[in-house]
Structures are given as structure tokens and as C-alpha cells.
Amino acid sequence: MPDIQDQPVSPAENQEKEVSPKTIGASRLADASSLNKPEEKKPLPKIKYPPLLWLKTQELVKEIKKEIQVEVLVYFTQESAKICNEDVDYFFSHVRELPPESPLALVLISSGGEVTAAWRIANVLRNYCQELTVIVPSRCASTATLLALSAEKILFGPAGYLTAIDSSLTHSLNPRPIPSQPPTNVSVDQVSRIVKFIEKHLKKNPGSKTLPEILFEKIHPVVLAELERTSSLSKMTAKNLMKLRRNAPSEADQNRIADLLNDAYPSHGYPIVLREAQQIGLPAEPTPKVLNPLLWELVKLYSIISKKETTNFIPSWYHSEGMPVIIESTNKRTFYNYSYDKRLMHHPVGWVTESDHSRWRSLTPDRQSPGKPIMSEIEL
DSSP states (O other): OOOGGGSBOOOOTTOOSEEOHHHHHHHHHHHHHTTOOTTOOSOOOOOOOOBOOHHHHHHHHHHHHHHHTSEEEEEEEOTTOOBOHHHHGGGHHHHTTSOTTOEEEEEEEBOOBOHHHHHHHHHHHHHHOSEEEEEESSBBOTHHHHHHTTOSEEEEOTTOBBOOOOOEEOOTTSOOSSTTSOOOOEEHHHHHHHHHHHHHHHHHSOOSSOHHHHHHHHSOHHHHHHHHHHHHHHHHHHHHHHTTSTTOOOHHHHHHHHHHHHHSOSSTTOOBOHHHHHHHTOOEEEOOGGGHHHHHHHHHHHHHHTSOEEEEEETTEEEEEEEEEEEEETTEEEEEEEEEEEEEOSTTTOEEEESOOOEEEEEEEOTTSTTOEEEEEOOO
16 A cells, blocks of 8 residues: 555545545545446446655745745645635635734636635635735636736746636526537627627618617526626726725826726637736746746646546446645645535436535645644544
């Protein structure tokens, strides 16, 4: 058996508050074996789990802290995962013991998520730190960009970037390519460009229909109203986040930056790198060169840890394990672990979820076995 730091995350029914990954893995495999149908006589393959890599990430977090002389917190979401309100409460245990008015560095790696979650996370952090630095070693997109606006300083690694904060919406009333397909995603920028195109066309070719009549034939007015609402929310949140800084920009600069990030970019995913962030007026600086190899190694490790692992028992039955969201600081990792089976049932039921052990968990050092973590379930 490998050391526990390389052991997989694996849930179990009726587990205690503190559990060993080895024990969980054995129990989970026993559960899976009991689900065999009579015709499934072959031994089940061992369930595959993502590695914890606990010692390696902890070493890097401590090394980064040593180099910048500031407490370090990492917030990582897999590319397919989102920053969401469920994550917010799990920051508390990482910051509640910080000395009063201490500085904090947040290593932020995320593709975005819920706007309101960024506002809540920033307020949790600012309640426990006097000065916030956001470190951007890689992707820091959309809602993650919003969260970065709350920092006194944003440090860009060589591959780090922000993006626009404009809103898009998938709504049941959105246009559908064909009636049987799901509705398309519509963005504020797309609607703005459509409006400009129609206005230009009507000037050259006046007709009996007005601009709203033409627009409403393709995009429901409720969708347009919802897009306007979410766009206003993004701008308001951006300005409120900038106000959290000790050196908050002027109201005019807050409005300018919020409008620019929300309205000025034709592509939501356009990467705003260091130089452009500085031109916008963000407190952007390059990371100290000594940090770059440490941050790059950290990004690689979290990419490995968060990779989905699938075990195929038979063509109609498989098991999935993953860690899509990770919050880590010195001597503590909090993460969401999804762990479930999928089985294909007869038409029209399709794929159904079985044995779902998904939940939030934490890793902390085992004082009796230095270097090996204790895995615990978290209940709020």
C-alpha cells in the first residue's frame, strides 16, 4: 500500500468523524461488490481515486508563505467547477485564527462562478485580514476576477490572467436552435451588438416594425430584462468589492473600471494579462521571480488532484471520484469530494445515481504519525 499522502479520497457509509482513507477504500469497494447482479460474475476492478498529494502541496504552501512572509490561502476550482455560495462557509476555519489585522495572500485559480459568492468570500476574508493580496498564477476568470478586485494588490504570474466580468444567461426562454434542443446561452455583449446592427439597418431601411418588435421576435423580453439585471449586479458587486480595499479607488475610477470590465471586451474569455491590468488601473504587479516555480508546481499538483477518476465496472455501471474544489492553508485542506455510482437503467429512465457519498471533507496533520493526514467529514 502507498503512503497515506498518496492514498485516494474515498467515502464510506456510517463513517466516524475521523477516518482513515485505507479503511474507507476497503469499505467502499465492499459496498460496490454487493451491487453485482447475478450475471456479473467477474471480480470488480479496484476503484480508482485521485491522489491527495498532501505533503507536496503543504510543502509548497509553507514555502510560499516563507518567501512572502504572509499567511497563504489557496482557493482552487477545477475548470468545470464553479465558485459558489456553498464554498463560502468553508473559508472560515482557515482564517478564524489569524492574528488581528494580519495580512493574507490568496492564491486564486478558478474559471468563475456565482457573483454573490465572490462578494461573500471577500467579506469573510476582509473580516480577518487587514491587507489582502491576490496571487494569480494561472486562470482567474469572470467571478474570480471580481474577487480579485477586493485586494490591495494583485500579483500576476507569467501565465496569470483576468477576464471580463460581463454576464451571460442560459434561460428557459432563450432561443433554441431547434425546438428539441436546449436553449442557447445569451450574453449582454451579444444583445448589445444585435441592437446596434438592427439600429444601423433601420436607418438605411426604415420599415413598419420598431427595434423592440424585431428584437422580441428572437429574444424574449424576460430574457433581456434578466440580462440587464445580472449585468447591473456584476457592476454593483465590482464597485462594492473595490470599496473593501484600504486604498479604495475614487468613485469615478470604480465606475470606470466596473464599466470597462463589464462592457468593453467583445469576448468574455479574453485574457487580461499584467500590462493590460495595469493600464485599466488595477493594483497589478508581477509576482516575485522566486515564487514562479513554486506557483507553477502548485498549479500542476492541483490539476492532478482534481482530475476526475472513473472506474468502469461494466458498460452500464461505473464509479466516479473527484475533488473539484479545494481550499488549503498551512496544516489544513478543505475540499469537496464527489463519490458516486452511475447505472444505466431501461428506457426511458436512463442513467441514475447510486451510492452517492459526495460531501465536504478536510485533511489535517496526524500528530501521532507526522507527515500523514487525518481525513474528516465536515458538517456545518
